[in-house]
Each structure stands twice: as C-alpha cells, then as structure tokens.
Amino acid sequence: MAKPWATFGIDLHLEPAGPGLRRGLTDALREAVRSGRLAPGTRLPSSRALAADLGIARNTVAEAYAELVAEGRLTARQGSGTRVADRAVPRPPARRPTPRRPSGRPRYDLTPGVPDLASFPRAEWLRASRRALAAAPHDALGYGDARGRPELRTALADRLARVRGVRADPGRIVICSGFAHGLHLLCDILRARGARTLAVESYGLAEHRDLIERTGLRTTPVPSDDADPGDAAAVLLNPAHQFPLGGVLRPERRAAVIDWARRTGGLILEDDYDSEFRYDRQPVGAIQDLDPDHVVHLGTVSKSLAPGLRLGWMVLPPSLLPEVVEHGAVRSVGVLEQLTFAEFLTSGAHDRHVRAARLRYRRRRDALVDVLAERALDVRVTGIAAGLHAVLRLPPGTEQSVVRAAAWQGLAVKGLAYFRHPAAEVAPLDALVVGYGTPPDHAWTATLDALCRALP
Numbered sequence: 001m002a003k004p005w006a007t008f009g010i011d012l013h014l015e016p017a018g019p020g021l022r023r024g025l026t027d028a029l030r031e032a033v034r035s036g037r038l039a040p041g042t043r044l045p046s047s048r049a050l051a052a053d054l055g056i057a058r059n060t061v062a063e064a065y066a067e068l069v070a071e072g073r074l075t076a077r078q079g080s081g082t083r084v085a086d087r088a089v090p091r092p093p094a095r096r097p098t099p100r101r102p103s104g105r106p107r108y109d110l111t112p113g114v115p116d117l118a119s120f121p122r123a124e125w126l127r128a129s130r131r132a133l134a135a136a137p138h139d140a141l142g143y144g145d146a147r148g149r150p151e152l153r154t155a156l157a158d159r160l161a162r163v164r165g166v167r168a169d170p171g172r173i174v175i176c177s178g179f180a181h182g183l184h185l186l187c188d189i190l191r192a193r194g195a196r197t198l199a200v201e202s203y204g205l206a207e208h209r210d211l212i213e214r215t216g217l218r219t220t221p222v223p224s225d226d227a228d229p230g231d232a233a234a235v236l237l238n239p240a241h242q243f244p245l246g247g248v249l250r251p252e253r254r255a256a257v258i259d260w261a262r263r264t265g266g267l268i269l270e271d272d273y274d275s276e277f278r279y280d281r282q283p284v285g286a287i288q289d290l291d292p293d294h295v296v297h298l299g300t301v302s303k304s305l306a307p308g309l310r311l312g313w314m315v316l317p318p319s320l321l322p323e324v325v326e327h328g329a330v331r332s333v334g335v336l337e338q339l340t341f342a343e344f345l346t347s348g349a350h351d352r353h354v355r356a357a358r359l360r361y362r363r364r365r366d367a368l369v370d371v372l373a374e375r376a377l378d379v380r381v382t383g384i385a386a387g388l389h390a391v392l393r394l395p396p397g398t399e400q401s402v403v404r405a406a407a408w409q410g411l412a413v414k415g416l417a418y419f420r421h422p423a424a425e426v427a428p429l430d431a432l433v434v435g436y437g438t439p440p441d442h443a444w445t446a447t448l449d450a451l452c453r454a455l456p
C-alpha cells in the first residue's frame with residue numbers, strides 16, 4: 001500500500017498558480033530525492049491523490065513527475081506506480097535545516113483560525129450545488145426574504161436543535177456572511193439604541209474588538225472566570241470553547257451571566273464558532289437554550305467548512321428581529337450558496353464531512369500532544385478537548401523569544417499576548433496559541449518539526 005503523503009515529511013512551498021506552481025512542486029520533489037528525504041524505492045502517491053491533497057490540477061502533478069522521470073530521479077512503471085529511482089543520486093551527509101530569515105510568506109503555518117482548506121469537500125459541495133440549482137423554483141432567484149432562504153433556515157433550525165440544543169424557530173434565524181458580519185449588524189443596532197459599551201473576554205480576537213469599536217462601541221474586558229459584565233449593554237462570549245484559552249463556560253458562570261442579562265436587560269452574544277469539533281467529552285450545549293430572549297446565538301461555517309464561503313447565521317430574540325431585518329445589510333449571502341448549504345445539510349453530507357474532519361483533527365491534536373511530550377518537556381499543553389487550536393503554556397518570560405525563534409524557522413504562530421485586551425487586568429500568561437487545523441496534510445510533519453525547534 002502507498003505510504004500516506006504526510007509521512008514523507010516533505011515541505012512544499014508552492015506558488016498558488018501558473019508555471020511557478022509546477023516548478024515549485026518539481027523543485028520540492030527533486031530536492032527531497034536529492035537530500036535523501038525520499039528514500040530510493042519509496043512509492044509516491046498517485047498524481048490524483050497528491051493533486052487532491054494539494055488542491056491543484058492533476059496535470060500539474062503528472063507533469064512534475066514526468067520531468068523527474070526524464071531526469072532519472074523517479075521511475076514510473078505500469079502497476080507499480082511512481083517510485084524514487086534506486087540510488088538516483090548519491091546521498092549527501094545529513095544537514096540540519098538552516099533557519100530562514102523571518103520575512104515574506106511563512107514556510108509553515110500554525111496560525112489559529114483557519115481549518116485545513118485542502119480537505120474542503122469539493123465533490124460533495126458540487127453535488128449539493130447541482131441538486132440545489134436543479135430543484136430551486138424560479139422565484140428563489142429573486143430578492144426573497146431578508147432573513148435568507150427558508151430552506152436553509154429550516155435546515156439550520158433542525159440541526160441547531162439536534163446538535164446544539166438551541167431553541168431555533170426558522171422564523172428567528174437570519175443568514176449573514178459569517179460571524180463577523182452578524183456581530184457588526186448587532187453592534188450597529190446596539191449603538192443606534194444608545195448603547196456605549198460591549199463587554200468582551202480578557203483574551204479574544206483583536207479583529208473582533210476592532211470591529212466592535214469601529215461601530216462606536218467601547219469594549220471592556222471581563223476575565224473568563226468572572227460572571228459580571230457590569231453596566232455593559234451586551235457581552236460577547238464563546239461559552240462552548242473560549243477563544244483562545246480553550247475552556248468551557250462553567251455552569252455557575254452560565255447561570256450568573258443569564259441572571260445579569262435578566263437583571264439589566266443586557267444581551268449575550270454567543271459565538272458558537274467551532275462547536276462541531278469535540279474530542280474527549282460530550283458536546284457542551286448552547287447557552288441560548290437557557291434564555292432565548294436574552295441570547296443571540298451566532299454560528300458560522302468558517303471552521304467546519306471554509307471561511308471563504310462567508311456564511312453564518314444568527315438565532316435572534318424576538319425583540320431584536322425587526323431591527324435586524326430592517327437594517328438593510330442583510331441579504332448578504334447569494335441564494336445559490338444558501339440553497340447549496342441547505343442541501344448539504346439535509347442530505348447528510350455535512351454530518352459526514354464533520355465526522356471525518358473531527359477524526360482527522362483529533363489525530364493531529366494527538367500527534368501534537370505526543371511530539372511535545374517527547375521533545376518539549378518545559379511546555380504544558382492545555383485547551384485540547386475541543387476546537388482546532390491548543391494553548392502551549394511556556395516557562396514564564398519566554399513567550400516573545402519563542403515567537404521570534406518560530407519566525408526564524410519560517411513558522412507563523414501567535415503568542416497569547418496577541419489576543420490579550422489592552423485593558424485586561426488578569427495576570428499575563430506566557431503561551432503559544434497553535435492552530436493545528438491550518439497546515440495541509442503534506443506539510444504537517446515538517447510543521448511540527450519546525451515548532452519543536454522553536455520551543456524551549
């Protein structure tokens with residue numbers, strides 16, 4: 001059986017398109033053969049499998065293979081596939097990889113936030129898209145309901161109730177282009193109502209804080225283990241999986257924040273961004289179920305499928321629905337995308353995709369934990385029960401130097417300080433936030449290696 005591509009540990013640094021793509025692939029393979037990283041006799045993946053993994057045309061891979069066959073570095077035989085030629089090139093003495101200057105595009109990427117884009121279910125999505133378009137009535141192509149296509153809102157209501165315990169009437173769901181768009185709409189509305197402050201957790205995404213502040217609201221930090229957003233008009237939380245720390249909102253804090261909302265009329269914005277990925281324990285239900293009149297439940301496909309789809313949803317309290325619908329910035333997602341996603345959900349393709357992705361990410365997470373246990377004894381891994389990122393706690397005072405060392409390895413990774421609210425009062429922690437979903441399979445082994453070289 002062919003070895004899985006990931007185990008070759010080849011680092012491919014490819015141009016996104018054009019002749020540079022084939023040249024980059026050919027050079028990377030040539031270098032791997034020349035350096036002995038691809039041993040004589042090793043069977044390469046089929047051009048179809050490698051093309052699918054890299055998300056490039058099969059012809060590009062076939063042409064790269066053909067060039068290396070012509071050079072005598074590979075052999076291609078009917079029935080036994082493409083292999084590294086026996087003793088194609090004398091093996092040079094093993095060299096330690098030379099660090100790259102920290103400039104330009106990173107060679108390895110562990111930035112949290114992006115799933116493995118190479119495993120987007122293209123064939124299933126295409127099938128869903130064809131079926132959806134064939135079945136769509138003519139009037140589906142009009143402006144339609146500002147909340148979004150009813151097929152999608154109904155499919156989402158079913159899924160959210162089944163998987164997240166959300167009390168979701170399709171009539172109270174509004175489709176938006178991702179979480180950030182929904183957050184923007186809600187901030188505009190809060191601001192128009194006269195709100196001044198939105199509470200956020202002490203650690204979170206700076207991009208979301210900036211977005212909130214651009215609408216004219218101030219953000220105030222609350223520690224993740226504190227229940228009280230004070231006199232803020234609303235609070236933004238990730239109850240199922242805090243980003244980036246990785247914890248779950250404890251039951252007493254769930255109850256306390258619901259009490260706060262009822263007492264003050266405040267709004268809870270529940271960012272349920274990666275709840276599909278749970279590994280070691282039962283999924284934690286959504287907080288919206290505790291009080292659908294005070295919680296907006298927001299979801300997105302950015303982790304489960306791809307952020308480029310720009311597809312998300314809000315389950316709204318009745319009191320907010322008319323303002324959101326009248327805002328004018330809805331109808332932001334094309335109907336064909338909406339109908340495709342509805343078909344993807346109802347056909348079961350989404351459940352199948354998430355199950356397979358969960359398994360893949362769990363394996364990556366386990367590999368990360370194992371390699372750190374072996375090679376980075378001063379590092380403690382936390383926040384690994386769910387999601388696509390882990391928090392690597394570092395010895396005090398070392399975060400900045402580790403981030404710098406990573407940059408010298410050509411590795412993009414964020415320190416925890418990057419996510420800290422500038423006015424946070426909690427004691428700073430030294431840590432790295434490692435997005436293990438990001439690298440494509442073919443770069444995973446080399447990326448882990450680069451990480452270990454940067455760690456104390």
Ligand SMILES: Cc1ncc(COP(=O)(O)O)c(C=O)c1O
Pocket residue numbers: 112113114177178179180181205238243271273299300301302307311312
């Ligand atoms: C904490 C958090 N919330 C939400 C999102 C998704 O945002 P969007 O749907 O705008 O892509 C992300 C994606 O990185 C995230 O990290």
